Amino acid sequence: MPDTPAKLKPELARAYLEEDLAKVRDQKMAEQYEWKLEPDFEDLKLQADLWSFDERGAKLDDYHAVLDMSYYRTWPPGVTFVNPETMKFDPVKDLMWLPKVAQKPEGLDIQFHPNYGYPNGVAGQLVCNSMVLEYYESSHNPTPVQRWNPSTNNFGTTLHTLQIVLRKPYYGGPSEQRVQVVEVSK
Numbered sequence: 001m002p003d004t005p006a007k008l009k010p011e012l013a014r015a016y017l018e019e020d021l022a023k024v025r026d027q028k029m030a031e032q033y034e035w036k037l038e039p040d041f042e043d044l045k046l047q048a049d050l051w052s053f054d055e056r057g058a059k060l061d062d063y064h065a066v067l068d069m070s071y072y073r074t075w076p077p078g079v080t081f082v083n084p085e086t087m088k089f090d091p092v093k094d095l096m097w098l099p100k101v102a103q104k105p106e107g108l109d110i111q112f113h114p115n116y117g118y119p120n121g122v123a124g125q126l127v128c129n130s131m132v133l134e135y136y137e138s139s140h141n142p143t144p145v146q147r148w149n150p151s152t153n154n155f156g157t158t159l160h161t162l163q164i165v166l167r168k169p170y171y172g173g174p175s176e177q178r179v180q181v182v183e184v185s186k
Helices: 010-026 029-033 133-137 155-165
Strands: 036-040 045-053 059-068 078-082 099-101 111-117 123-128 171-174
Touching: 010 029, 010 036, 010 155, 029 155, 045 155, 045 171, 059 155, 059 171, 078 123, 078 133, 099 111, 123 133
Parallel strands: none
Antiparallel strands: 036 045, 045 059, 059 078, 099 171, 111 123
16 A cells, blocks of 8 residues: 555546445445445445434434545545535534544544644545545554555445444534424414
């Protein structure tokens, strides 16, 4: 694995995405966690609808993540939680669409930053974990055990890592409370 993330040739990244999408579906990961996965092979994106759960397995909040697969499989996918209506993330307006960690699971280092200052001077969302591309772009340095391994990891590993912290007691809710609008009939 090179030291600096670089995009792959689109046809190669597309082939890896297709291959690993079949693996994830064969392993029934999407069914197990009730993920809805929508690949965009042309733009090398994977949209993933995820749920948070309480300790008993009841659904709590829904989240929508867009995975950038253009560096994939040499590097992990990029992950951005987005507002499902705009498909974008504004660190001021869209905090309700970014989860927060209540407590880290033992042995798993992860955090969600709505507006992280990257070394290149650009600020943006960071899912701070070694199974996410932006972790490497932010100059984090994982241990050999934490490091992305393209021969054993795939985007299912990334989504599974997110799913771990989307379950109580690790899940701390949305970064900002969601307002539910209830229409009252007249």
